[in-house]
Amino acid sequence: MPAFSPLLFALLFITTVANAAPEVMGNITYQRQGEQVADGTPAAIFPHWVHRVRYKCYVCHFEIYQMQAGSDKASMQDIIAGKSCGVCHNGKIAWNIKFDTCSRCHRAEE
Amino acid sequence: MTHKSLITSLIVSGWLALVLVGGCSIKTRALLFDGVDKEPPPPTTRVRRDLLAEIETLKRDLADAQKALETAKAKQQVKTADAPLPTELAKSWVELSELLPKHRSxxxxxxxxxxxxxxxxxAGLDPTVLAYAEFNLDITLDRTKSPTMAARGLSxxxxxxxxxxxxxxCDNCHTKGFQINNNGTDNILKHDYCDNCHGTVAFAMANLDTCDRCHLRLP
Known part of the structure; x- marks a missing residue:
């Protein structure tokens, strides 16, 4: 029993995660890297659809981001400094980065 | 007895004086008293003038009310323009995709x-920014431009x-980093051109119903 219970748990975990995160076209997941993994914060998800309803593509591309996925890194330091997401998410154009808004991006699922 | 007759005669004479003075013409009254020599305007003239003044006031009030109504209407129009669309209130992709039109695919x-x-x-972070002009040029990429298309017999x-x-x-596609020119469309299926957006944020080559969104006819 103790021999295959980790395997069982792993299987259970994988299926739960797979079910919990449905694929939404255009969503970009910013995977936690290096030491970030240990703190248990969920990865940040950028939903293209939320932004596309409000802005044309060229508002952000290339002024803020390149076209190819993965060509831009987003760090909290940059965002708080008014770069990347922080260009709009500053409490003026869109909601501010605060402790009560963490889970708007850092969430396990869509 | 004499007192009573005296009082009665005083009352009667007072009454007579009042009636006489009241019955006098204005000119005669002006002789007797000061300050009544001014003839009041004839009633008809006064009523007409008052009515005209009243009409003028009403006209002014109406103009003011109309102006206020127009201002209120304009404000309401601005409000409806500012009111968020149902799509902007959608909380999830599932909720939003139900509101959006679908292609046959x-x-x-x-x-x-x-x-x-x-x-x-x-068109910009500032809502008043005007959109870039649309570029109305349809181009046809025939199979001579692409060995893949030629090999697969695609239209x-x-x-x-x-x-x-x-x-x-323009520079979202026509740039050094993401070069699109007339000479190479062979890498479309290799995440170099169309696939940068199609399949990630724009419609994917998902099923046979998608083909004719680009290809003029099915092979």
């Missing part, structure tokens, strides 16, 4: 949503600049 048709006004994307692709320029500006 089952995928969301963003272009149709834009045309129908289901969505209202801004030519019609590319609508108009459909793309309502979302993108």
């Amino acid at each position: 089952g995928q969301v048709d963003w272009g149709a949503a834009l045309q129908a006004g289901t969505i209202r994307p801004q 030519a692709v019609k590319f609508s600049h108009a459909a793309h320029s309502q979302w993108l500006i």
Whole structure:
């Protein structure tokens, strides 16, 4: 029993995660890297659809981001400094980065 | 007895004096008293003048009310323009995709949503920024441009600049980092050109119903 219970748990975990995160076209997941993994914060998800309803593509591309996925890194330091997401998410154009808004991006699922 | 007759005669004489003075013409009264020599205007003139003044006042009030109504209407129009669309209030992708028009292939048709006004994307972070002009040039990419297309016997692709320029500006595609020119469309299926957006944020080559969105006819 103790021999295959980790395997069982792993299987259970994988299926739960797979079910919990449905694929939404255009969503970009910013995977936690290096030491970030240990703190248990969920990865940040950028939903293209939320932004596309409000802005044309060229508002952000290339002024803020390149076209190819993965060509831009987003760090909290940059965002708080008014770069990347922080260009709009500053409490003026869109909601501010605060402790009560963490889970708007850092969430396990869509 | 004498007192009573005296009082009665005083009352009668007072009464007579009042009646006489009251019955006098204005000119006669002016002889007797000061300050009544001014003849009041004839009643008809006064009423007409008052009415005219009243009409003028009412006209002014009406003009003011109309102006206020117009201002209120304009404000209301601004409010309805500012009111968020149902698509802007959607809390999830599932909720939003139910509001958006769909293509035959089952995928969301963003272009149709834009045309129908289901969505209202801004052209800049400042909502008053005007959108870039659309570029109305349809080009046909025939199979001579692409060995893959030739090898697979695919029909030519019609590319609508108009459909793309309502979302993108020229240098989003025509740049060094993401070069698109007339000479190489062979890498479309290798995540080099169309696939940068199609399949990630724009409609994917998902099923056979998608083919004719680009290819003029099925092979």
